[in-house]
Amino acid sequence: MATRIPLAERMRPKKLDDYVGQQHIIGQDAVLYHAIQQKNIPSMLLWGPPGVGKTSLALLMAKELGRPFFSLSAIQAGVKDIREIIDKAEKLMNFNQEQPILFIDEIHRFSKSQQDSLLGAVERGLVTLIGATTENPSFEVISALLSRCQVYVLEHLSTEDLVGLVEKALHEDEYLKDLHIQIEEYEAILRLSGGDARKLLNVLELVSNAAVLHHEPITNAFVLKQVQQNMAIYDKAGEQHYDIISAFIKSIRGSDPNAAIYWLARMIAGGEDPSFIARRLLILASEDIGNANPNALLLANTCFQAVNVIGWPESRIILAQTVTYLASSVKSNASYEAINKAQSVVKQTGDLSVPLHLRNAPTKLMKELNYGLEYKYAHAYPGNFVIQEFLPEEISGITLYDPGKNPQEEKLRQSLRDKWKEKYKY
Structure with a gap:
């Protein structure tokens, strides 16, 4: 099998209807x-x-x-x-x-x-x-x-898509279809693929050959054993690049600066583009830290700008400072969850009408139609705040932003409670 065209290439779709x-x-x-x-x-x-x-x-x-x-x-x-x-x-x-x-x-x-x-x-x-x-x-x-x-x-392939690819390869590939491979468990193959069809088929080809050699069915334990023993094959074509950046991000998210700095060093040794690393840190500062520590985004943005000016090797110091700071910081994904919920609501409810009192009224006709008529200008009220409805009537009362359980966002939570009473009671 070593001299044959790789399975991933053999299984490349021949017509649009075969595309997964x-x-x-x-x-x-x-x-x-x-x-x-x-x-x-x-x-x-x-x-x-x-x-x-x-x-x-x-x-x-x-x-x-x-x-x-x-x-x-x-x-x-x-x-x-x-x-x-x-x-x-x-x-x-x-x-x-x-x-x-x-x-x-x-x-x-x-x-x-x-x-x-x-x-x-x-x-x-x-x-x-x-x-x-x-x-x-x-x-x-x-x-x-x-x-x-x-x-x-383009999005990651679903579990159904990936399982379908495996089944298709086992039944239609010119070599695998005659081997009568028996798969008892899919979890390890799917987990190792990470939604990547090429990686999935590389792993399948590897474990299929081993299964025939050892006369064993494919189980989770068998897959993990074979992949570990043949890591060089599994990581061909530069796929390890994506595994290392994944480990790097997860180490920072998990608040382990030792692990984060190790994976940073691995990327530096591999010649990774410093701006690529800095951009990942910029995303993480909002996605995983957010309002729990707003300074994280400021530092990450400064880091991004600096490494694009300086380059290697000095950028490693700036990246190291930012990585250790972000890894050591308190974490919150409340903003990330809030936009996910909001986009889901928009997808489900469509284009809901903007309440009349919030609409812009640049023309006489719009004013006659009461556009903006009952809008309350917040700065005209004590504390620069007045209760009014800002959401479409159909989703009034929905909770999208739920501040995280950390000191900084607890202050935000209390401030919202003080202003909105029952509306932001959480």
Whole structure:
């Protein structure tokens, strides 16, 4: 099996109907699905975690549209490679050929000059650009290119999707289907995959070979034993990068500065981009600390700005200070939970009307319709506060922000109770 094409590549979908997951963007009612059916897709950025089908989706779109397909990896390609493909695309256009698709994997790793070299080709319609990224395009893609691309967010595959992939591989793969593999427990395989289909199939191939060799069914214990013994195989293709950043974030969230600084050192030794680390700290400062210690966000933001000015090796000191501070800080995810709840409410209730007294009234007609009529200006009342309703009537009284159980947010909780009485009684 070692000389064969990896299982993950063998199981790459051959047509759009075989594609697993991401129904929110390619389901039959989704915008991208209709664009594919109409043979007119925009330049786009596919943003999502590893192993959720970004490359497969790009390949399938090119196949579905019958377009020439060029592919570059941002890790290996330079401006010269980009220009060579643009020259090929221009020749195709001169011969009235179909507009090619240019797929760039890990486009966030391209420098500004490399991204600039793509602009002209996209603007002139020489290529349809499809960029794949695991990083937020707002941070990693230049604004001129970002404005010319539609961003589609891909999500982790569900448990059902992952189990379905395993079953499909066992029954349809040209090699595995004849091995009669018996899976008694799925938990370990799914947990090790982390929602990553590529990692899932790598682990499945590894343990399937071992199961045949040892004449054993696949159980959780068997999976863990085989993966530990073959860690080099399991971590191929740079997947350990994502495991280390996960361990790093979880160590800070778990308030263990010793572990956090260790994982920081591992990333430094691996040549990680300091701005990537600093950006993760910036997110964590709000997601995991929030109003329990507002200074955390200020320090993380200062750290982010500093490392982008200084770079290696001195940035390690600034990162170390920020990491140990955040890891040692009191924690709260109340703000994170609040926005999650609020977005869920919006999704469930739709576009509820803004109460009349809160509406803007820039015209005479709007004033005659009582827009803003009963609004109470808070600064005109004692303590700059007056009780009034700020939510749509349909969800009045809902609790979205529940301050965390820590000294700083307990003060916020008490202040809200004093102002709102029963409304914020918690």
